[in-house]
Amino acid sequence: MPPEAPPPPLRLTLDLDALVANWRALDALSGTASAGAAVKADAYGLGARRVAMALRGAGCSDFFVAHWSEAVDLLDVLPAGNIAVLHGPQNPADAVFARDNGLRPVINSLHQARIWQEAGGGVCDLMVDTGINRLGLPLADLSDPVITGLQVDVLHSHLASADEDVPQNEAQRLRWLEAQGLVQHRRASLANSAGIALGSAYHGQLTRPGIALYGGVPSAALAGQIKQVAQPEAQVIQTRELEAGDQIGYNATFTAAEPMRVGVVSLGYADGYLRCWSGKGAMLADGLRLPVLGRVSMDMTVIDLSHAPQVGEGDWLALDYDLPAASALTGLSQYELLTSLGRRFPR
Ligand SMILES: *Cc1c(COP(=O)(O)O)cnc(C)c1O
Numbered sequence: 500m501p502p503e504a505p506p507p508p509l510r511l512t513l514d515l516d517a518l519v520a521n522w523r524a525l526d527a528l529s530g531t532a533s534a535g536a537a538v539k540a541d542a543y544g545l546g547a548r549r550v551a552m553a554l555r556g557a558g559c560s561d562f563f564v565a566h567w568s569e570a571v572d573l574l575d576v577l578p579a580g581n582i583a584v585l586h587g588p589q590n591p592a593d594a595v596f597a598r599d600n601g602l603r604p605v606i607n608s609l610h611q612a613r614i615w616q617e618a619g620g621g622v623c624d625l626m627v628d629t630g631i632n633r634l635g636l637p638l639a640d641l642s643d644p645v646i647t648g649l650q651v652d653v654l655h656s657h658l659a660s661a662d663e664d665v666p667q668n669e670a671q672r673l674r675w676l677e678a679q680g681l682v683q684h685r686r687a688s689l690a691n692s693a694g695i696a697l698g699s700a701y702h703g704q705l706t707r708p709g710i711a712l713y714g715g716v717p718s719a720a721l722a723g724q725i726k727q728v729a730q731p732e733a734q735v736i737q738t739r740e741l742e743a744g745d746q747i748g749y750n751a752t753f754t755a756a757e758p759m760r761v762g763v764v765s766l767g768y769a770d771g772y773l774r775c776w777s778g779k780g781a782m783l784a785d786g787l788r789l790p791v792l793g794r795v796s797m798d799m800t801v802i803d804l805s806h807a808p809q810v811g812e813g814d815w816l817a818l819d820y821d822l823p824a825a826s827a828l829t830g831l832s833q834y835e836l837l838t839s840l841g842r843r844f845p846r
Contacts, residue, residue: 507845508765509733509766509770509843509845510732510815510844511545511546511729511730511731511840511844511845511846512729512730512731513550513728513730514726514727514728514729515549515553517714517726517728518550518553518554518713518728519553519554519556520726521711521713521714521725522534522554522557522559522708522712523557524724524725525692525695525706525708525711525712526559528695528696528724529695529702529706530702531702532688532690532702532704532705532706533559533560533704534559534695534705534708535560535561535562535563535688535706535707535708536551536554536559536562536563536707536708537691537709538550538551538563538569538573539564539565539566539569539585540565540569541569541572541846542713543709543710543838544771544838544839544840545713545729545837545846546846547564547569547573548572548573548576550712551573551576552576555576555577555581561581561583561653561705562577562581562582562583563582563585563709564582564583564584564585565584565585565586566584566586567584567586567596567597567602569584570582570584570600570602571600579600579601579602580602580603580622582602582603583603583624584602584603584604584605585605585626585634586605586607587604587606587607587608587615587626587634588606588614588615588618589611590614591617591618593614594614594618594619595618597618598619598621603622603624603652604624605624605625605626605634605655606625606649607626607635608635608636608640609640609645609646612643612645612646615649616649620649621650622650622651622652623650623651623652624651624652624654625646625649625651625654625655625682625684626656627641627655627674627675628656629656629657629671630659630671630674631658631671633657634657635657638677638678638681641682642681646682647682651682651684652684652685652686653687653704653705654679654688655688655689655707656671656674656675656678656688656689657689658689658690658693658697659671661691661692661693661696661697661701661718662693662717662718668701671689672689672700672701675703685704687704688703688704688705688706688707689701689702689706690702690703690706690707691708691717692709692715692717692718692721693711693717693718693721695708695721696720710833710834710837711725713837714728714729714822715822715837716822716823716833727820729820729837730817730818731766731817731818732816733764733765733766733770733800733818734764734765734813734814734816735762735764735810735811735812735813735815735816736763736764736765736812737762737763737812738760738761738804738810739761739763740759740760741755741758741759741760741761742755742758743755743756746793747761747793747801748792748793748796748801749793749794749796750794752777752778752793753792753793753801759803760808761801761802761803761805762789762801762802762804762810763799763800763801764782764799764800764801764802764816765798765799766798767796767797767798769797769841769843770840770843770844771841771844772818773795773829773831773839774794775831776791776795776800776829777791777793777794777795779791779828779829780795780800780819780828781819782802782816782817782818782819783817783818784807784809784810788819789803789810790802790803802816
């Protein structure tokens, strides 16, 4: 047995009450439809197991992952039949795996439908492409006997521009309605987080929010209804006093104009705090904003402690990680801000 390491200088606090409140808000906004949860990519980097357990406890019963390995991580915390795998079966082994473990594949093509049927079939979901041209069958394929023979639980499509007020949304919705007339199914689903805000005509029987569960606000209509969930924190590992003219970090992009106190925080681009935060980001302590000085490096970021004499080595600081504001500041999407948080944050 390797020794247990001392605790890391990074933590990722999850407000599970806020997560559940966001799911309830999205479920209520989904009207007569139920809200599921996209928990792919380790629940957008926040830890799929703890997210799934909390949402299951709140009453969520449809969970979406992209890869088979992501479904495996959830098998002991969710009923297998509540997990749908968005990428579907790429080969017969995937289909056998899904059947053996009771997982629901999302069928995305005639090829995948054949693989599923040849493995013995069973309940599955079906993804129809209505204009995003990513995964999914074109409407013209839906009358193929290999499709009409499927046992479809959820008939899905996915919106390309739900976060914008554009005619593409209505065009996709009409194709999704048309698809519903062509394939027998139990439930229909179209809306991601932003799609929920487009109104009841977009809801079907099931919605598939992801980013808004985790504190993202993908459309103005959701502002004020979504709470921050993820709070990354990092420890100060050294403080120093600078003289006027001293410079900070790689390429000396910051020069002290006067004597000042700074802190070195154990957080860098290897942790997902990318270089675009250089000279822009801030850490928070007791309501004070402590600006990032100079370049973010791989494992360290330097911050201004001139106005925070109480902050010292070993103290924990919160990153200013309100997703809409952080996205506007850095140019990273709210999705990237969450999914890029590195593996040194314990989940
Ligand atoms: C990721 C994903 C979602 C969730 O989208 P958000 O914009 O995060 O709400 C919904 N449906 C599908 C098919 C997805 O791939």
